[in-house]
Amino acid sequence: MPNGEDRADRPFRMSRRKMMKGVAAVLGAMALPGKDAPASVWESFFQKNFRELSGGDKARVIARLEKEYGDKYGKPVKVGTAPPLEGVLYGYGLDLSRCIGCRRCVYGCVAENNQSRNPQIHWIRVLQLNKERGVDLEEAEEYYNPSKVPEKGHFYMPVQCQQCESPPCVKVCPVQATWKERDGITVVDYNWCIGCRYCMAACPYGARHFNWKKPGLPAAEMNPATHYLGNRPRPVGVVEKCTFCIQRVRNVPGRYPACVEVCPVGARKFGNLLDPDSEIRYVIENKRVFILKEDLNTRPKFYYFYAT
């Protein structure tokens, strides 16, 4: 064999197999934190999926994150881990006959949920639609900018995460970094997300957003009341989405989500679908309600309605 002869002639020549092994080893080593990296980096490197963390592990992770964010933003930051409330399934109502398209909700959400200002990430998109065409998404205009809203002949439909009962985004995640909680909120573990963006491709509502760059979040505008699965500061390269303000609503008593609170016309309604006396149940039982892209069978818990 000519090859065998070659090897015998030149014993120090590296074989293809050996070289590939070496390259793999070097690349693998480069992916590890540097040897002078602080212990917290190693800890986050070996951190488990949030759902697999034991009580003690969870406390250590939270302490590490609170210190990290506190140092970075120069103020005490709380990272909550409140579990779902018993007997609660969140539902959201949006009154299309009231919404005037003023986008107060968009920026109220950004201020509450610590989205990147630059590059810009918005969890809510307000679509301007033609009254004569109805909900025709082909005709929807997202970048309208008149001096005053509402404009004649138009209505407005804000779109955000619909908190589907069978969420396609969760189905496609290859690492189970996103899941639906018992209270119906679909959440993301930013420390587990690998940034493949499959979920963004799967979501029919365009509700998931990717941190292409390191989020630009000025320290002065950072909201220090956070939740691990919600509005804590995100690293680069992970996907994020609306969580119905998980840091607010998972409390007794819990505040309304920021978008509900900021809406000047009261078009946004929020409550517990399992409570027959809640606002959202009244809406579903008494108003004309529709869900977006019903034909996809995602079963959203976000109900658009006409109160008039």
Added chain:
Amino acid sequence: MRGNRFPAAVVAAALCLAAGFASAASPEKTPAGKGTAAAAVPQFAVPKPPFTPGIFPCSDCHKDIKPNPNRRELTDEHTSIVLNHAQGQRWCLDCHDVTNRDKLRLVNGQRIGFDESYLLCGQCHGDKYRDWKVGVHGKRTGMWNGEKQYLLCVHCHNPHDPGYKPIPPMPPPVRPEDIRK
């Protein structure tokens, strides 16, 4: 026979109805006829009515003025108020009380405070009033599973010109092609 049976049936039906009402009545509701109209709805925590600064109490000026109950166009005072709310069908004293200027007046003659003005609005806008009471019409803030803050109708709707006025929108989102730069 017939003449006897009919009243008996009516009495029985009335008794059933009364029993039904009694069992259905929640602690917030009082039987009709007792209490004020305000007691018929839960007590709402509403912020103070949005008066023009310095205008309330109205009696500060009106105590020295002899009330003129004749329907007319006001030319001396309150000329900035242009009624765009079923104009022609009503004027000031249909809603403002003629004897006590610090009160509003329902059609049944009952006087209510300005902080209960939803009772006045609800006389005509019953459907909106019903939705408002359960928190579907209008804005609610506070706790979704706790104490809530309501707004009065007049916080969003000028009672003399109630259409919601257009407001400037916040800036549109940056287009993706501009983010990449």
